[in-house]
Amino acid sequence: xxxxxxxxxxxxxxxxxxxxxxxxxxxxxxxxxxxxxxxxxxxxxxxxxxxxxxxxxxxxxxxxxxxxxxxxxxxxxxxxxxxxxxxxxxxxxxxxxxxxxxxxxxxxxxxxxxxxxxxxxxxxxxxxxxxxxxxxxxxxxxxxxxxxxxxxxxxxxxxxxxxxxxxxxxxxxxxxxxxxxxxxxxxxxxxxxxxxxxxxxxxxxxxxxxxxxxxxxxxxxxxxxxxxxxxxxxxxxxxxxxxxxxxxxxxxxxxxxxxxxxxxxxxxxxxxxxxxxxxxxxxxxxxxxxxxxxxxxxxxxxxxxxxxxxxxxxxxxxxxxxxxxxxxxxxxxxxxxxxxxxxxxxxxxxxxxxxxxxxxxxxxxxxxxxxxxxxxxxxxxxxxxxxxxxxxxxxxxxxxxxxxxxxxxxxxxxxxxxxxxxxxxxxxxxxxxxxxxxxxxxxxxxxxxxxxxxxxxxxxxxxxxxxxxxxxxxxxxxxxxx
Amino acid sequence: xxxxxxxxxxxxxxxxxxxxxxxxxxxxxxxxxxxxxxxxxxxxxxxxxxxxxxxxxxxxxxxxxxxxxxxxxxxxxxxxxxxxxxxxxxxxxxxxxxxxxxxxxxxxxxxxxxxxxxxxxxxxxxxxxxxxxxxxxxxxxxxxxxxxxxxxxxxxxxxxxxxxxxxxxxxxxxxxxxxxxxxxxxxxxxxxxxxxxxxxxxxxxxxxxxxxxxxxxxxxxxxxxxxxxxxxxxxxxxxxxxxxxxxxxxxxxxxxxxxxxxxxxxxxxxxxxxxxxxxxxxxxxxxxxxxxxxxxxxxxxxxxxxxxxxxxxxxxxxxxxxxxxxxxxxxxxxxxxxxxxxxxxxxxxxxxxxxxxxxxxxxxxxxxxxxxxxxxxxxxxxxxxxxxxxxxxxxxxxxxxxxxxxxxxxxxxxxxxxxxxxxxxxxxxxxxxxxxxxxxxxxxxxxxxxxxxxxxxxxxxxxxxxxxxxxxxxxxxxxxxx
Numbered sequence: 033x034x035x036x037x038x039x040x041x042x043x044x045x046x047x048x049x050x051x052x053x054x055x056x057x058x059x060x061x062x063x064x065x066x067x068x069x070x071x072x073x074x075x076x077x078x079x080x081x082x083x084x085x086x087x088x089x090x091x092x093x094x095x096x097x098x099x100x101x102x103x104x105x106x107x108x109x110x111x112x113x114x115x116x117x118x119x120x121x122x123x124x125x126x127x128x129x130x131x132x133x134x135x136x137x138x139x140x141x142x143x144x145x146x147x148x149x150x151x152x153x154x155x156x157x158x159x160x161x162x163x164x165x166x167x168x169x170x171x172x173x174x175x176x177x178x179x180x181x182x183x184x185x186x187x188x189x190x191x192x193x194x195x196x197x198x199x200x201x202x203x204x205x206x207x208x209x210x211x212x213x214x215x216x217x218x219x220x221x222x223x224x225x226x227x228x229x230x231x232x233x234x235x236x237x238x239x240x241x242x243x244x245x246x247x248x249x250x251x252x253x254x255x256x257x258x259x260x261x262x263x264x265x266x267x268x269x270x271x272x273x274x275x276x277x278x279x280x281x282x283x284x285x286x287x288x289x290x291x292x293x294x295x296x297x298x299x300x301x302x303x304x305x306x307x308x309x310x311x312x313x314x315x316x317x318x319x320x321x322x323x324x325x326x327x328x329x330x331x332x333x334x335x336x337x338x339x340x341x342x343x344x345x346x347x348x349x350x351x352x353x354x355x356x357x358x359x360x361x362x363x364x365x366x367x368x369x370x371x372x373x374x375x376x377x378x379x380x381x382x383x384x385x386x387x388x389x390x391x392x393x394x395x396x397x398x399x400x401x402x403x404x405x406x407x408x409x410x411x412x413x414x415x416x417x418x419x420x421x422x423x424x425x426x427x428x429x430x431x432x433x434x435x436x437x438x439x440x441x442x443x444x445x446x447x448x449x450x451x452x453x454x455x456x457x458x459x460x461x462x463x464x465x466x467x468x469x470x471x472x473x474x475x476x477x478x479x480x481x482x483x484x485x486x487x488x489x490x491x492x493x494x495x496x497x498x499x500x501x502x503x504x505x506x507x508x509x510x511x512x513x514x
Numbered sequence: 515x516x517x518x519x520x521x522x523x524x525x526x527x528x529x530x531x532x533x534x535x536x537x538x539x540x541x542x543x544x545x546x547x548x549x550x551x552x553x554x555x556x557x558x559x560x561x562x563x564x565x566x567x568x569x570x571x572x573x574x575x576x577x578x579x580x581x582x583x584x585x586x587x588x589x590x591x592x593x594x595x596x597x598x599x600x601x602x603x604x605x606x607x608x609x610x611x612x613x614x615x616x617x618x619x620x621x622x623x624x625x626x627x628x629x630x631x632x633x634x635x636x637x638x639x640x641x642x643x644x645x646x647x648x649x650x651x652x653x654x655x656x657x658x659x660x661x662x663x664x665x666x667x668x669x670x671x672x673x674x675x676x677x678x679x680x681x682x683x684x685x686x687x688x689x690x691x692x693x694x695x696x697x698x699x700x701x702x703x704x705x706x707x708x709x710x711x712x713x714x715x716x717x718x719x720x721x722x723x724x725x726x727x728x729x730x731x732x733x734x735x736x737x738x739x740x741x742x743x744x745x746x747x748x749x750x751x752x753x754x755x756x757x758x759x760x761x762x763x764x765x766x767x768x769x770x771x772x773x774x775x776x777x778x779x780x781x782x783x784x785x786x787x788x789x790x791x792x793x794x795x796x797x798x799x800x801x802x803x804x805x806x807x808x809x810x811x812x813x814x815x816x817x818x819x820x821x822x823x824x825x826x827x828x829x830x831x832x833x834x835x836x837x838x839x840x841x842x843x844x845x846x847x848x849x850x851x852x853x854x855x856x857x858x859x860x861x862x863x864x865x866x867x868x869x870x871x872x873x874x875x876x877x878x879x880x881x882x883x884x885x886x887x888x889x890x891x892x893x894x895x896x897x898x899x900x901x902x903x904x905x906x907x908x909x910x911x912x913x914x915x916x917x918x919x920x921x922x923x924x925x926x927x928x929x930x931x932x933x934x935x936x937x938x939x940x941x942x943x944x945x946x947x948x949x950x951x952x953x954x955x956x957x958x959x960x961x962x963x964x965x966x967x968x969x970x971x972x973x974x975x976x977x978x979x980x981x982x983x984x985x986x987x988x989x990x991x992x993x994x995x996x
Binding site for chain 1: 878
């Protein structure tokens with residue numbers, strides 16, 4: 033099934049527009065695509081006329097062209113009629129916003145069966161029902177919530193696929209925006225009657241060139257599709273991340289009332305997924321931290337795109353002794369270890385510091401620069417550590433409170449890091465006045481976090497990706513030699 | 515030892531002011547107290563003169579009055595002379611900013627011994643050395659970092675005591691400001707040569723009326739003071755929270771290079787502290803979440819000030835099914851359980867909803883209101899659940915994205931909650947445009963969090979405090995009857 037018309041439509045049409053209610057889903061979708069997106073938009077209204085200057089057509093067969101995508105925002109029985117129209121008129125893709133299908137049981141299940149039959153018989157890429165649809169900037173946005181109410185994430189490398197529309201617009205969009213994580217395309221799959229998580233994994237890993245990380249929120253796999261999903265993940269060159277809802281008995285009860293899906297036995301799924309090279313964050317923060325570091329580093333020029341951390345050997349550089357302690361306390365839990373510096377290295381590090389700070393700073397690992405630090409000290413130490421072969425990654429805990437740290441410090445660090453083949457992950461406090469420093473670092477594709485734990489966790493996420501990438505490579509060679 | 519002059523000085527004097535360097539610690543402290551705080555400020559400069567219009571005096575004995583507090587920002591040997599001056603002139607309190615004492619070993623240790631002897635012989639309340647000192651709004655602020663570089667937290671119920679100045683201004687101040695957690699007084703104790711954590715616990719729990727929560731960042735107890743600390747915690751009516759740095763071997767290595775303290779055996783300390791009724795968050799987020807919910811609820815009028823959660827029996831109300839699932843997945847881990855509604859209760863809940871949402875909403879626990887929810891539905895359901903005796907707390911996951919939720923919703927919920935004796939903890943996305951809703955709730959002392967996990971964790975923190983309060987009460991009666 034070709035999904036391209038879902039995500040790259042040249043034209044679309046909306047059915048289910050209310051002339052009376054400005055908040056009706058169909059009307060919101062019509063206007064936001066007309067005003068904010070690049071797709072050519074048509075609207076259907078039985079008696080024609082117009083809305084906010086947009087001409088409305090009486091029926092699909094009266095449109096000046098066959099659209100690539102139909103957005104259906106009407107009741108369930110009318111929805112089935114429109115899906116039949118898609119088949120008859122050769123409209124290749126549809127998004128069904130409304131509910132009244134499998135999630136209500138009984139006759140809803142029968143409707144969903146009819147829908148599935150028409151779609152597969154006619155090779156229609158149908159998303160939903162009971163979903164928000166597609167956000168594929170700059171072309172199309174079928175999310176029927178008013179744009180001014182939600183938050184759009186920046187453009188980037190992560191494809192998002194969510195079984196819950198609420199999770200998509202809140203746990204992903206809002207938090208992506210807050211953390212500056214970039215999205216290529218976002219998909220709300222609802223009942224996933226036709227287009228499902230496996231098809232989307234195939235599309236984003238094999239077809240879409242903008243995506244290099246594919247993240248899912250699922251409350252279980254669609255029946256009969258887990259095997260296909262796992263096989264696709266195994267051979268994907270992109271990083272595949274799945275966050276599951278309904279992992280516990282309590283969560284499972286909640287999913288059953290929320291969607292028609294039955295959460296599987298998660299202990300079995302968990303180990304199967306590990307075997308099939310899927311990254312599984314255990315909580316929302318781990319999910320976001322992983323996606324952030326994967327997205328930012330995916331923008332670095334080769335050969336730095338995939339930052340390899342095999343052993344977890346790191347150095348910590350901190351402006352505050354307390355921060356260094358708190359970070360060190362987390363290392364073991366996150367599978368990392370602070371490399372021991374030789375006596376010679378400690379002496380050399382000390383020589384790099386200004387004379388005042390030199391005597392009070394500490395050159396173990398963690399390195400505590402103290403509040404007497406100058407910009408040049410940070411530059412010299414980062415440059416020195418970047419050249420040490422036994423350090424795989426530098427964690428820089430950068431507190432810009434001491435008066436001698438300048439607001440150029442972000443750019444000065446970026447100038448060094450850009451030409452070194454060593455990942456650096458930074459902590460900078462999340463305060464508007466420090467956005468100058470944060471932006472200097474992130475423009476140079478150095479990931480910045482705002483809690484000590486997320487900073488350490490991000491390095492751990494790079495180590496987990498390295499482990500999976502190595503497994504994929506050895507699996508590839510195993511196949512070749514057998 | 516009377517600490518009141520440290521925190522409530524009417525007058526203070528600064529020594530160690532540079533006329534050449536505007537960033538010297540003494541000069542920053544002088545000016546920030548003159549311009550921003552209420553204390554009467556004097557400065558000492560050997561040749562007199564003035565700085566930015568502030569008259570400087572040649573010696574302490576030339577001041578027009580004996581100040582309550584002396585802030586010392588000079589080298590370590592001169593520092594000892596000034597401490598002797600405090601004794602001679604009967605200046606009752608001092609903050610020593612500079613280092614060069616026990617933390618450098620050798621002669622520094624001897625200096626610290628001299629300091630301790632003078633202070634205890636003369637009953638001088640000396641803070642430090644090697645510290646940022648005191649932030650006690652609106653009177654005094656000895657933090658020598660420029661105010662425009664750091665962030666001041668709002669005023670509130672939490673006394674903060676930190677062994678690391680960096681942790682105080684970053685992990686506490688910045689994150690308190692971000693989360694709207696209020697501080698009564700903040701103290702950086704540095705080497706804690708004289709004034710230590712036990713004295714401060716005594717002061718804040720027994721003397722200071724503004725404080726009802728006392729939070730510590732410690733890298734171990736001061737030698738010989740753990741027992742006193744624990745006894746004070748046991749009889750404190752305030753909630754005592756300790757977050758430890760240096761809990762692991764790796765962290766312990768870092769503390770030894772950072773402060774003179776030796777981190778104890780944390781497994782033993784952990785169980786001792788539990789026994790002595792101290793709350794010990796395991797990570798920075800748990801620390802902040804606990805302090806937030808304790809601070810906000812401490813502002814509620816009696817009898818609602820101490821929100822009691824004995825069993826952890828809760829109800830979840832969500833606008834998004836996915837959010838309800840994610841929250842449910844965390845319940846068991848956080849010692850909470852979703853109460854089962856009777857058939858009768860489910861029918862009554864359903865009746866309270868608007869006709870459109872009624873048929874698609876779910877009335878199990880979690881309650882999924884769906885995107886078709888109206889303000890009145892949320893009001894009616896919160897009012898109904900508030901009156902159910904078997905529910906100890908309501909978790910409200912409020913996503914304001916559906917077009918029919920108004921921006922009055924925060925106030926409308928507050929109107930109900932204020933007159934019900936039931937804690938409600940809310941999740942609202944952290945987006946500037948929703949600050950109207952967030953502020954409506956927080957002005958009515960309803961705590962708002964911005965991640966699902968923090969929201970659930972906050973309820974767990976109330977349960978932990980209830981457990982400790984109950985232990986303290988039974989301990990009190992045991993003593994009476996024996």
